[in-house]
Amino acid sequence: MSSVPYLSILIWLPILAGLGLAFIPKLGAGIPKGLASLVALATLIVTGTITALFLTGDAGFSLQQQLNWIPNMGISYFVGVDSMAAWMMLLTAFLALIAVLISKPKERDAQFFGLLLCLEGTLFGIFSSLDLVLFYVFFELSLVPVALMILGWGSGDKGKVALRYVATLFAGSLLMLVGMAILASRANVVDGLPTFNALKLQELVDTKGLWANSWPLQALAFWGFMVAFLVKSPVVPMHRWLNDTYEDAPIGAVVAGVVLKVGTFGMFRFCLPLFPDACRVYAPVVVALGVVGILYGGILAIIQKTPGRVMGFSTISHVGFILVGLFSLNHAGMMGAAFQQFNHGIAAAAVFVLLSFLAERTPAKNLSELGGLKKSMPIFSTLFLIAMLTNLGLPFTGGFIGEFLSLVGAYMAGFTGANGLSVIWVYLAAFGAILSAGYMLYLYQRMFYGKKQETAEFKDLTLHETLIGGTFAILILVLGILPMTLLHSMEPKIDALGRPFQMTHSASGSAAPAGSGATARLVSNSSAPVGEVKLP
């Protein structure tokens, strides 16, 4: 089993197939789409099988494959997958297949589908890289297909959009290089050899005091990684690349669904294990950024004039919840963040997929040109309603579980005073639920309610479209009503990730309670980092 390099096949098959499609000059109508769906389906089956391996819950990395690359620098081609990565890869494969199925590029379809497959492959690379340099390469490479898709098939001022996309994300990721350099050089100091192997680095952090007496370096490296990930997430004020990218539905589905999640995924994968002290010290800063994003995105989503832009700001708001949960640094919060990271991929993509069906019927993008769709498109309106409900976090839809657990985590952290967090942030973050109801209902009203001549003749969804939309609706409900499959599968991983942050008192309330008497509950955690790290 392990002798077959499944992960490498997953990464390189779509990339090679994509490049092939893009460069083969002429193919008959429908053939590129057929080929692309076959490849995407194959990857879906493989990722599904891989994810099934993790259903029982396993904290470690499977299917590891390591090849020498630049040995004396400690750089290798090193891939492996854990439960969180498996789920994210499954999501990637699923959304890639959906994107292939719903895309109907007007021209150069071979190139379009080729780029889509390349994007899928680079995303697989990101989720499975266990070497920092390899990760960085895929991280950068993934910009290319999106930028080219915007350039080739986008609308509006696409040159500017593509430029903004590449420039912002590239600038963000440059700082990560600095962080990587610091890590490798510290490894050299404590171990005698530089390494970019993430697992090795983590081991050095845990057992050999990689960060001993080097707090400023840790802080610097932490922020190097964080800036790259925060820009990608995106977080206010580095969010402006996002909204233009969202104007085109099939691209939006993939970008919103998985490309963004690379940001928070990177925090889980690298920031938590490699910079534990910095995570603790800067937790309030990141949580504050998350809360700002929740409110800022929510407020601005209300006044947007196209559904794509509403979803853009909505994404900023939802990502805020992931950050809040993640940097609660306790079990409930991190579970919530991990769940929401997967769930939002489905929730946002559902809306974009449905919007792409609408785009088949009308070129109108502006909400003022829509309205009254409930009458002409009842099936569409029902499916959109379910997608709306998960985006506003109604219980029994996937949107509720992740955000609720994130808030539980943040509240527990604030309540116990862990890492300098405060419940005030939760009081503010909870306003996000009011705002999300506001912008989603207002969006729904402008699309579906009222009476409109122009939309009265629209055909309802075809069977093909209903099946795709219905799949999302079912996933949304399953995630909300039966979340345990996903939660249970990721729990050991999250537990392992959270262990360095559980100190005298468990913020999730599971460990032995502190002291006796109710007053003891206010025992505050020291926010000082452990070990010999010196704070400024």
Added chain:
Amino acid sequence: MQGNGLIWLTLTLPVLGALLQTLLGRKLQDSGSGKRLLGFLAVIPIFLAFVVGVMIAKNLDPSTSSVISSVPWIDIKGLSIPFELRIDTLSMTMVLIITGIGALIHLYATGYMSKEKDYARFFAYLNLFIASMLILVLANNLLLLFVGWEGVGLCSYLLIGFWYEDLANSKAANKAFLVNRVGDWGLTLGLLLIIATVATAPTGFGPKDARLLSYDNIFPVLEHVLRLHPMLATTIGLLLFVGACGKSAQFPLYLWLPDAMAGPTPVSALIHAATMVTSGVVLLSRMHVVYDLSPTASAVVCVVGAFTAMFAAVIAFGQTDIKKVLAYSTVSQLGFMFVACGAGAYWIAMFHVITHAFFKALLFLGSGAVIHSMSHEQDMRNYGKLAKYIPITFGTMMAGYLAISGVPLLSGAVSKEKIIASALETDLAVLPGFNAGQFAGWICLLTALLTAMYMTRMMFLTFGGKKEQWREIPVTTDDHHDSDHDGDDHHALTADHKPHEVPVSMWSPLIILAVLSLGGGWFLDQGERLKEWLSAPTVGPRGTIASVTESLIPVSQLEKISAAAAFGGILLGAFFYWKGLPKREGWNEAEWSPIRRWIRNQYGFDHAMVSAAVDGGNELAVLIDENVDRGAIAGTGVGLGKLSEFTFSILNRLQSGMVRMYALCMLAGVLGIGLLVVYVTMGGHK
């Protein structure tokens, strides 16, 4: 599990009904017989659920509660929340109201909606509502309660906006959902605070990991911890009360309920009078342990309830739309229930929930019958002398009217008098220097008088008077939304209109409810039947007990005094309105007294709040958009962008095209790695 597993059947039946409507509706609803079948399929599950509920309730020992567990919903380390239901007298009381009244209203709706094209969608929503409401009351943990809580909110949203072609309905629906979300903010935070309190409580108070939020686990823990920390009790109590204010339309979150009347009238009766709006009362009764230990929170509940009761009763005098009168009346009656909650008399609050469900459902359904017979005209200025034409409706509505007005022995009187007595006597809602209970009691007594008055006004304007107003006054049809028909076959009132009595499917529920409104309260009070039935889940620990000075009126005299208030109100109302519509309240609103205009517009409160939220929110958003998003951030963005564009433009001049430019970026990246190599190597020489 002693046959209590049957409760799952109660819960499944309405869900099944909703599924049937969704699956079969499209095929069946176009023909008359198909509609009859759909109607049958909608009523039967609710009725069966009621029968099952009765079977469970009959075998229930009032002193016990049982928990019916099932698979876990959320189950992570430290937080395990299963799907589990709780059967005790409190939850079963609500189940019987929801399914019993629900079945009657479903039956009524089969007639009321018979001309509706979207018949199946209506009943699918209505069945789904019953299911959500059952989850709310049966849940054995607060998170599952929250599921029902949001579920009923969703159904309410969908049904208020049922006639979606009219944008006004959509706005009313949005308002309902959003105002409720404001309440949910408090409920969520209360929930989180409870989780934190329980999770960090000292050991020895039940399992900590498993079923962290289940009532049977949290009650002993909360009782212990909150007794030591009254401030914590007050905070939790107030946060939960914010949620209750949203769902149960208390000041200042009552704003959505009058607008919710945009939904079809059966919806107003079921959701916005009998069941959903009492969720807040159910929540407080369920969590009474928190309030029992916090006089402050209880006092706030009392005062807000009393204030809302009076505030809304006065507004009712300014309304001319029959459903709006009933809507404000509902807000006001809900205020009464909260006064009882604040006074610590939860069983009395539940008593009023029951009797109110009887008479307010009756009044709403009656008003629906009136509207039905008057070509969907809702303005009472178009009515008058209707008793002559629709005697059954008139007779049954009289029963509801007398009950809500507080005529002795009728159901409204029994529970209302107990509320006032409990408030006057309470030793819970008492703060140092301020007896909130007595204050609320006096306000309630005064409001009882006002209630009888405005209800008399409504009845006289509708059924009494000398003139048949619709024959003389040109109808303005711009502000009524209750258009059962799709716009085109809507027919307006004309001078030769003849109001017609409603069909049997509509008047038979009216008769049953009339009987319940007349005798139900008396029956439940016999031998303290209800008090004993409800005592186990609603009587709990008490914290400090305040010493209270006797109220001015001895409570033993209260029976006579509230009867006097009821008859006084009726007489005063009759005095002003026995001739029918007075000229000073006619169509020309310029002739209205300024005070009446002011109260008609809710003292300007709704306008102020809505414009503050909508316009203010919009302005804030635009401000941020212009100055921050496209200002400062774009500014920096532009600054950085300019820099990068400048860099890129140089590169572009050398080599055009995105791909090559990107390749250069990659090159820069590789260079970066090269630098890094150097850095690392140098680091090695440390």
